[in-house]
Amino acid sequence: MNRTATLKLPQYSGRNLTLGLVRGADTVRRRLQYPALGIALLLALWWWGGMVIANNPDTMAFASFAPGPTLVAFWDLVSTGAVWSPIESSLQRVGLGLVWAIAIGVPLGVAIGYFLQLRQLTHVPFQFLRMISPLAWMPIAVLAFATWDAAIIFLIAIAAVWPITYATAHGVQRIDPMWFKVGRNLGAGPYHTLRRIILPAIAQDVFAGIRLAVGVAWIVLVPAEYLGVTSGLGYAINDARDTLEYDKLAAIVLVIGIIGYLLDAICVRLIKRSSYREE
Amino acid sequence: MGARITIDYITHHYRGQEQPTLDGIEVAIEPGESIALIGLSGCGKSTLLHMLAGLLIPSEGCVRVNGHMVTKPSPRWNMMFQKPSLYPWMTVRENASLGLIFQGQRKGMRERVDHLLETVGLADKADTNVQALSGGQQQRVALARSLATDPEVLLLDEPFSALDAFTRVSLQDEVNRLVRERGLTLVLVTHDIEEAVAMADRVMVMSANPGRIASTLEIPLPTPRDRASHRFVDIKAELMGYFGATRLPVTPTTRDIRETPEKPAARAA
Numbered sequence: 001m002n003r004t005a006t007l008k009l010p011q012y013s014g015r016n017l018t019l020g021l022v023r024g025a026d027t028v029r030r031r032l033q034y035p036a037l038g039i040a041l042l043l044a045l046w047w048w049g050g051m052v053i054a055n056n057p058d059t060m061a062f063a064s065f066a067p068g069p070t071l072v073a074f075w076d077l078v079s080t081g082a083v084w085s086p087i088e089s090s091l092q093r094v095g096l097g098l099v100w101a102i103a104i105g106v107p108l109g110v111a112i113g114y115f116l117q118l119r120q121l122t123h124v125p126f127q128f129l130r131m132i133s134p135l136a137w138m139p140i141a142v143l144a145f146a147t148w149d150a151a152i153i154f155l156i157a158i159a160a161v162w163p164i165t166y167a168t169a170h171g172v173q174r175i176d177p178m179w180f181k182v183g184r185n186l187g188a189g190p191y192h193t194l195r196r197i198i199l200p201a202i203a204q205d206v207f208a209g210i211r212l213a214v215g216v217a218w219i220v221l222v223p224a225e226y227l228g229v230t231s232g233l234g235y236a237i238n239d240a241r242d243t244l245e246y247d248k249l250a251a252i253v254l255v256i257g258i259i260g261y262l263l264d265a266i267c268v269r270l271i272k273r274s275s276y277r278e279e
Numbered sequence: 280m281g282a283r284i285t286i287d288y289i290t291h292h293y294r295g296q297e298q299p300t301l302d303g304i305e306v307a308i309e310p311g312e313s314i315a316l317i318g319l320s321g322c323g324k325s326t327l328l329h330m331l332a333g334l335l336i337p338s339e340g341c342v343r344v345n346g347h348m349v350t351k352p353s354p355r356w357n358m359m360f361q362k363p364s365l366y367p368w369m370t371v372r373e374n375a376s377l378g379l380i381f382q383g384q385r386k387g388m389r390e391r392v393d394h395l396l397e398t399v400g401l402a403d404k405a406d407t408n409v410q411a412l413s414g415g416q417q418q419r420v421a422l423a424r425s426l427a428t429d430p431e432v433l434l435l436d437e438p439f440s441a442l443d444a445f446t447r448v449s450l451q452d453e454v455n456r457l458v459r460e461r462g463l464t465l466v467l468v469t470h471d472i473e474e475a476v477a478m479a480d481r482v483m484v485m486s487a488n489p490g491r492i493a494s495t496l497e498i499p500l501p502t503p504r505d506r507a508s509h510r511f512v513d514i515k516a517e518l519m520g521y522f523g524a525t526r527l528p529v530t531p532t533t534r535d536i537r538e539t540p541e542k543p544a545a546r547a548a
Contacts, residue, residue: 186357186377187381196377196380200366278367
């Protein structure tokens, strides 16, 4: 096999290279054609909506929501660098909120998944708390925390903690009981059981929970930033509305969507990397 | 070296069951002896093995290894299960090293584990993820994992029953050889009569409801054992008799099936 390959390669290398390139391009095209179509459809819908708004006398004032003005404003935000400061503040808040949610959610989830009694004990209270919109905590958060920033981080954390807790607990419950038995049989104590068995077994579930949490946190961030603070993407939206800069407003929405998409893509990578299953 | 195991009058009740699962079991196992426990499903043989491993505490009585009461699992006695249950996020070497990691015996761990992997024929797979291995290879890793902490007792809970026939026979012979080389005390739970005859010095037949040792059979054959020899086949037939499955159900005294072609030979499980 190998020998024939080395013999033939020099002879056909030119042709092989062209063929390879063509084939590579073909794969790329096949992988991208539907995602590209999806983006095009969304753009078309946006463009059509802009047309409808511009042609209706009642809504004409909002015509700069259309793709054209928005993309110009977007380019303006990026080229002047004005876009980076709100992104930085927002990402910082989401990041800190998630750190808290992970620090609380993962240990809590492991405990709930491992101990049946704790699962039963916490079920009603947690499901009750989980169903309360994080924004409903806003007045309490404002009272309880000295700074607006801390209040926003609290709101993000309280929204993000549930998906992480329950994804972790679900992962622990799914662990093959034989893995615990084998561990016990080999003399594993609580520390080794956690470090060598539970954590590697649930890594993928934890990251799946973090992915959900990132989505929730990113959604909660904007309304949370409507209040009090004078930085961040939510504030930028509110500010643009007050100054009637609808093109800028739509451009910020675009930024929020793009960053949200990127955050999700990072989480997908983490989930894949944390999987122990062989392809 | 193997340890002496004594099972001191064990009676066990599972919660909510009228009959005891085990009733007054009393056995002494000599150092280096190989014992097979056979019996129908539900006779409590696996329960008894879990007690030897310290994974289950009997309601009455106790297990002693070299005179010490077994209260929890220990690296000095190790159990192999029906499924290898390797950790899929680890390589072969990491799986085999676990007992030593849990014991905190990291000194010389790598040499020791690599030597064991060589013994079970997996030296070239040390850095492979265990998911890439066949069932037989996975059970070999489990064997290396069990032997890594240098136990005195090896407990086997039907560890070859999920393997194909060829792999099963070769692993039985291999474990047999390793156990005898190291002088380990072996307790094997199985419902495969041939396996019991191939590996044990003494076979204990258990009855169910309540679980008792119904009879004991010495197997005075030298190892390695020739599975086709007359004596091997005879002992197998005798054991099958305990379960109502002889080679010839109508004329059990007949030695050779070929002499009575008109009667179909009973196929024992």
